Amino acid sequence: MARIFLRLWSFAFALSWVPLAAQQQPATQQSAEPQVKVNVLNVCTPSADEQKEIASALARVPKQPLFSTDFEITRGRSTMTDMPSFMPAGTNGHVAGEPSVASYVRVRREFSVQATFASVQYSFSDDGQNMIETLVLHVRDPKDLIEVSLEDSASSVMAAEAMLTSPAAASRVRLERFGKSSVALARCQASVEGPAPDQTAYEPLFRGASEVLGNYRNLLGVKKMVPGELAKISGTAKPKDTPKPMAAKPK
Numbered sequence: 001m002a003r004i005f006l007r008l009w010s011f012a013f014a015l016s017w018v019p020l021a022a023q024q025q026p027a028t029q030q031s032a033e034p035q036v037k038v039n040v041l042n043v044c045t046p047s048a049d050e051q052k053e054i055a056s057a058l059a060r061v062p063k064q065p066l067f068s069t070d071f072e073i074t075r076g077r078s079t080m081t082d083m084p085s086f087m088p089a090g091t092n093g094h095v096a097g098e099p100s101v102a103s104y105v106r107v108r109r110e111f112s113v114q115a116t117f118a119s120v121q122y123s124f125s126d127d128g129q130n131m132i133e134t135l136v137l138h139v140r141d142p143k144d145l146i147e148v149s150l151e152d153s154a155s156s157v158m159a160a161e162a163m164l165t166s167p168a169a170a171s172r173v174r175l176e177r178f179g180k181s182s183v184a185l186a187r188c189q190a191s192v193e194g195p196a197p198d199q200t201a202y203e204p205l206f207r208g209a210s211e212v213l214g215n216y217r218n219l220l221g222v223k224k225m226v227p228g229e230l231a232k233i234s235g236t237a238k239p240k241d242t243p244k245p246m247a248a249k250p251k
Contacts, residue, residue: 043172043184043185043186043188044186044188044197044199045197045199046183046184046185046202050183050185051185051201051202051205053175053183054173054175054183054185054205055204055205055208057145057148057175058148058173058205058208058209058212059208060116060117061117061137061148061212062111062115062116062117063215065111065115065117065120065219066111066112066113067109067110067111067112067219068109068110068111068112070109070110071107071108071109071110072106072107072108072109073105073106073107073108073225073229074105074106075103075104075105075106075229075230075232075233076103076104076233077101077102077103077104077233078101078102078104078125079099079100079101079102080099080100080101080102080127100127100128100129101127101128102125102126102127102128103125103126103127103230103233103234104123104124104125104126105123105124105222105225105226105229105230106121106122106123106124107121107122107123107220107222107225108120108121108122109220111140114140115140116139116140117137117138117139117140117148118138118139118140119137119138120135120136120137120138120216120220121135121136121138122134122135122136122216122217122220122222123136124160124164124222124226124230126156126160126230127156128156129155129156130153130154130155130156131153131154131155131156131158131160131163132151132152132153133151133152133153133163133164133213133222134149134150134151135149135150135151135212135213135216136148136149136150137149142178143178144177144178144180145175145176145177145178146176146177146178147175147176148173148174148175148176149172149173149174149175149176150170150172150173150209150212150213151170151171151172151173151174152168152169152170152171152210152213153171159227160226160227160230161223161227164217164222164223164226164227165223167210167214168210168211168213168214168217169206169210170206170209170210170212170213171186171187171206172184172185172186172187173185173186173205173206173209185202185205185206187199187206
């Protein structure tokens with residue numbers, strides 16, 4: 001009789017845990033689901049503190065850097081199916097469902113002294129609709145700031161030489177920060193949602209970014225290098241003249 005009572009008590013005790021387990025299961029499953037956090041950047045009208053960060057980062061870029069002897073130059077083609085991350089906000093570029101092929105040239109140089117930045121990379125891309133140049137400076141010891149990115153774009157109606165010899169006009173500035181969301185400023189155009197915002201107050205920042213971009217065009221020698229490398233990709237580069245064999249002297 002005691003055994004029967006013990007079995008009945010154990011069975012009733014087990015049943016008492018069923019509602020509690022049913023209540024805890026959704027909470028466990030819910031906590032197991034990954035949490036998605038979305039940060040929306042205010043690229044058209046950054047706050048006053050963000051403007052100060054951008055101005056401070058641009059002021060720290062060396063104007064006359066000392067480069068090491070190491071360098072890297074690459075060229076190639078890349079197929080793009082989505083909106084490129086380097087496209088400035090409000091750009092009316094051609095981004096259709098069909099993939100587009102872009103020719104690109106990249107140049108990378110290292111700084112030789114223990115400065116704020118460790119290296120600089122310049123890239124030029126042309127997909128037949130838009131030409132985009134990007135300058136990225138990587139911080140040597142990233143504690144707060146990781147990198148500074150400057151971008152300029154133009155229609156492919158003009159030639160690459162024309163864009164690179166005209167004054168630089170940076171249309172986007174982006175700061176990648178350690179453990180924080182990015183800070184960005186971009187030229188914003190009118191859209192179906194409303195007119196273009198007034199960005200008069202940000203002109204000094206755009207002007208400072210353009211000066212940095214124009215200076216590093218000269219420092220990296222991209223005005224001649226990029227058109228020449230693009231010509232090699234398209235197969236329009238002029239072959240070097242081969243020296244004619246010298247005629248044999250009469251004996």
